[in-house]
Amino acid sequence: MADKKILVIEDDAELSELIQLRLKQNGYDVVVALRGDDGVKKAREERPDLIVMDVFLPHMDGFTALKAIRFGEKDKTGDFLKEVPVIVITGRAPMMEEMFRMEGATDFMTKPIDIKALVERIDKILKK
Numbered sequence: 001m002a003d004k005k006i007l008v009i010e011d012d013a014e015l016s017e018l019i020q021l022r023l024k025q026n027g028y029d030v031v032v033a034l035r036g037d038d039g040v041k042k043a044r045e046e047r048p049d050l051i052v053m054d055v056f057l058p059h060m061d062g063f064t065a066l067k068a069i070r071f072g073e074k075d076k077t078g079d080f081l082k083e084v085p086v087i088v089i090t091g092r093a094p095m096m097e098e099m100f101r102m103e104g105a106t107d108f109m110t111k112p113i114d115i116k117a118l119v120e121r122i123d124k125i126l127k128k
Contacts, residue, residue: 003029007048009039011057022115036060040068055090070104085125
């Protein structure tokens with residue numbers, strides 16, 4: 001069976017590298033985007049099994065990116081990405097969680113991120 005593919009959309013290069021490393025150690029195939037618009041493009045091209053994304057991103061904020069992923073253009077297979085689980089991470093959680101859940105976020109985590117807890121949530125969502 002092929003590894004599950006995770007798309008990480010995070011502008012903090014150090015954090016995205018750390019998440020990528022840990023996910024690869026746990027058997028996941030990882031694709032990284034450092035900007036919101038690139039994340040939307042990669043989501044459509046790569047068909048990830050799960051997306052981890054920050055809220056505050058350059059060139060397209062996380063809220064707009066999430067809406068574009070969920071309800072924007074169709075991906076390369078002609079489908080929308082409405083069913084792909086999305087874990088949103090941010091440093092400003094309480095006021096944003098409800099808004100992101102209404103747009104289809106599956107889960108929500110606050111920074112600083114506990115990488116072990118993130119991997120556990122991903123495993124649970126993907127039932128690994």
